[in-house]
Amino acid sequence: MDRATAAALRPAEHFTGRSLLGLFAVVGAGSGFGLLLMLVRFQWDPMYRVDHGVADQLNDFVSARGPLVTVLQALTDLGGRPIMMWLVGIVAVGLLIRGQRRLAVYLLVTGVGALILDPSLKLLVGRIRPAVDVPVASAPGNSFPSGHALGATVAYGALLLVFLPVASRRLRALAIWVFAAIVVLVGFTRVALGVHYVSDVVAGWLLGLAWLGVTAYAFRLWRRETGRPVPPITEGIEPEAADDLAPASREDHLLPHPRSSTAEIITGWVLTFGVLFVFGVLVSRYADGTFIERLDTAVPRWFAEHRTPALDDVSWWLSKAGDTHAILAVSLVFCPLAVAVLRQWRPVLFIALAMFGELTLFLASAAAVDRPRPGVPHLDGPLPTSSFPSGHIAATLCLYSAIALIVMSHTSRPWRWLTVGAAVVMPAAVAVSRIYRGMHHPTDLMGAMLLAALWLTLLWWVVRPDAGDAGEQTEAEPASDRQLAVTAKT
Incomplete structure (x- = not known):
C-alpha cells in the first residue's frame, strides 16, 4: 500500500480501531433508513398494511379516552421543535459562557442538521399523514420521516454525549436509559395521536442515530487533528471539560438551615x-x-x-x-x-x-x-x-x-x-x-x-x-472561624 492510500484510509482505520461497533451502528442506521425510504417510495404493501393497521387500532383505543389524549399531547411536546430549539440553544449559549466553544459548535451543527434534514426529506418523499376515523391531533406538512422522532434522537443524544463526562460511571448507564426512554416515548406518542405511521417514527429514529453518529465521529476527528486523545464514546466527546460542564458547584446544602x-x-x-x-x-x-x-x-x-x-x-x-x-x-x-x-x-x-x-x-x-x-x-x-x-x-x-x-x-x-x-x-x-x-x-x-x-x-x-x-459555610464552622483556623496553622 502506497503512502497516499494509507493516508486516505487513516481516518477510517482510526475509527474502526477505536469503535468498530460504532461504525457498524452508524452504517446500519443509515442503511435501515435508506431501506425504509425505498419501501415507502415504492409503497411496499406489507409495510403499508402494518402502518395502517397500527394507526387504526391505536386511534380506536386513544380517541375514546380524553384524559389519555391530553397526556399524549403533553408528552409529544418533549420532541417538538420549540422544546428542541430551546434546549440546544440555551445549552449552546451556556457552553459559550463557560468557554466551551467547540462543544457549542458541535451542538449547533448537529441541531441545525436535523432541522434541515426533516423538511427536506418530507418534501422529497411527499407521504401524506394518516387518515384516521377520529382525529385527536393534527400536524402540518408531510409524514415521512417523523420530525419529532428525528429531533428528539438528535437533540437529546447530542446533549447526552456532551454531558456524559459530568456523570459518574453508574449514572451514565441511567442517563443512557433515560435518553432512550424519552426518544421511544416521543415516537410512540406520534403514532398514538394519529399523525405518523410506525415506519415514519422508525425512520426518524434511524436517521437521527445516523446523523448523530456522523457528527460525533467528525468531532472525534477534530480532536485528533488538534493533537488531543480520542476517548471511548462512553466517556463523552470532551471528557476533560467535565468541570466546566457541571451546571453549578456541589453545594452541601442549598440553604444553610x-x-x-x-x-x-x-x-x-x-x-x-x-x-x-x-x-x-x-x-x-x-x-x-x-x-x-x-x-x-x-x-x-x-x-x-x-x-x-x-x-x-x-x-x-x-x-x-x-x-x-x-x-x-x-x-x-x-x-x-x-x-x-x-x-x-x-x-x-x-x-x-x-x-x-x-x-x-x-x-x-x-x-x-x-x-x-x-x-x-x-x-x-x-x-x-x-x-x-x-x-x-x-x-x-x-x-x-x-x-x-x-x-x-x-x-x-x-x-x-x-x-x-x-x-x-x-x-x-x-x-x-x-x-x-x-x-x-x-x-x-x-x-x-x-x-x-x-x-x-x-x-x-x-x-x-x-x-x-450555602455549602461553604455551616453553622458549626462559620467563615470567620475557618479563616482564623487557617491563620493559626500558618
Missing part, C-alpha cells in the same frame, strides 16, 4: 395571604362611597370609553407579556443562563420560589376575596378567577423584580440597570393593558404590588440569592 428556612417561608406565605385577604375585602366590600370606590369605577370606565381597534391590538400583546406562557418562557431562559454564569443554584431557587409563591398566593387570594370584574365590557371574556389581585401584574412584578435583584447583586456592569428598567416598564405595561381591557380595578393592581413586595422581601431575607454557596 433548610428546616428553619422552610418554616419561615411557609409562615411568611400564610401572613402574606392574610394581608392580601384583608386588603382585598376592604377595597371590594367596605369601600362604598369612598375615594377608592370612585377610583375603581372611574378608571376602567375611562379606558373603556377611549378604546380603539389599534389600542385593542396593542393591549392584547402587552397583556400577553404577563400570561403564564410568557412568564414561563422568560424564566426558562434566565435560569439556565444564571446557572451558567454564577455557577450557583440559589438564584434559581429564588426565582422558582418567587413564581410558585406568586401563583399560589394569587389563586388563594382570588378564591377567598371573590371580587367581580369591573363593570365595563371585558375584552378577554369571562375568566375562571376573580378580579383581585391581578395575576398577570403580580407574575410580571415578581419575575422581573427577582431578575433585577439577582443581577444587581452579582455584577457592577452598567448594563445591569437594564434589568431594573425591565422591572419597572414591564409590570407598568401589563398593568395598563389589563385595566384598559376591563379586566381589573386599580386596587387589583395595588394588591398585586402588595403581593410582590411582601413575598419577594420574605424570600430575599430567607434565601439570600446574593450570597455564595
Whole structure:
C-alpha cells in the first residue's frame, strides 16, 4: 500500500480501531433508513398494511379516552421543535459562557442538521399523514420521516454525549436509559395521536442515530487533528471539560438551615395571604362611597370609553407579556443562563420560589376575596378567577423584580440597570393593558404590588440569592472561624 492510500484510509482505520461497533451502528442506521425510504417510495404493501393497521387500532383505543389524549399531547411536546430549539440553544449559549466553544459548535451543527434534514426529506418523499376515523391531533406538512422522532434522537443524544463526562460511571448507564426512554416515548406518542405511521417514527429514529453518529465521529476527528486523545464514546466527546460542564458547584446544602428556612417561608406565605385577604375585602366590600370606590369605577370606565381597534391590538400583546406562557418562557431562559454564569443554584431557587409563591398566593387570594370584574365590557371574556389581585401584574412584578435583584447583586456592569428598567416598564405595561381591557380595578393592581413586595422581601431575607454557596459555610464552622483556623496553622 502506497503512502497516499494509507493516508486516505487513516481516518477510517482510526475509527474502526477505536469503535468498530460504532461504525457498524452508524452504517446500519443509515442503511435501515435508506431501506425504509425505498419501501415507502415504492409503497411496499406489507409495510403499508402494518402502518395502517397500527394507526387504526391505536386511534380506536386513544380517541375514546380524553384524559389519555391530553397526556399524549403533553408528552409529544418533549420532541417538538420549540422544546428542541430551546434546549440546544440555551445549552449552546451556556457552553459559550463557560468557554466551551467547540462543544457549542458541535451542538449547533448537529441541531441545525436535523432541522434541515426533516423538511427536506418530507418534501422529497411527499407521504401524506394518516387518515384516521377520529382525529385527536393534527400536524402540518408531510409524514415521512417523523420530525419529532428525528429531533428528539438528535437533540437529546447530542446533549447526552456532551454531558456524559459530568456523570459518574453508574449514572451514565441511567442517563443512557433515560435518553432512550424519552426518544421511544416521543415516537410512540406520534403514532398514538394519529399523525405518523410506525415506519415514519422508525425512520426518524434511524436517521437521527445516523446523523448523530456522523457528527460525533467528525468531532472525534477534530480532536485528533488538534493533537488531543480520542476517548471511548462512553466517556463523552470532551471528557476533560467535565468541570466546566457541571451546571453549578456541589453545594452541601442549598440553604444553610433548610428546616428553619422552610418554616419561615411557609409562615411568611400564610401572613402574606392574610394581608392580601384583608386588603382585598376592604377595597371590594367596605369601600362604598369612598375615594377608592370612585377610583375603581372611574378608571376602567375611562379606558373603556377611549378604546380603539389599534389600542385593542396593542393591549392584547402587552397583556400577553404577563400570561403564564410568557412568564414561563422568560424564566426558562434566565435560569439556565444564571446557572451558567454564577455557577450557583440559589438564584434559581429564588426565582422558582418567587413564581410558585406568586401563583399560589394569587389563586388563594382570588378564591377567598371573590371580587367581580369591573363593570365595563371585558375584552378577554369571562375568566375562571376573580378580579383581585391581578395575576398577570403580580407574575410580571415578581419575575422581573427577582431578575433585577439577582443581577444587581452579582455584577457592577452598567448594563445591569437594564434589568431594573425591565422591572419597572414591564409590570407598568401589563398593568395598563389589563385595566384598559376591563379586566381589573386599580386596587387589583395595588394588591398585586402588595403581593410582590411582601413575598419577594420574605424570600430575599430567607434565601439570600446574593450570597455564595450555602455549602461553604455551616453553622458549626462559620467563615470567620475557618479563616482564623487557617491563620493559626500558618
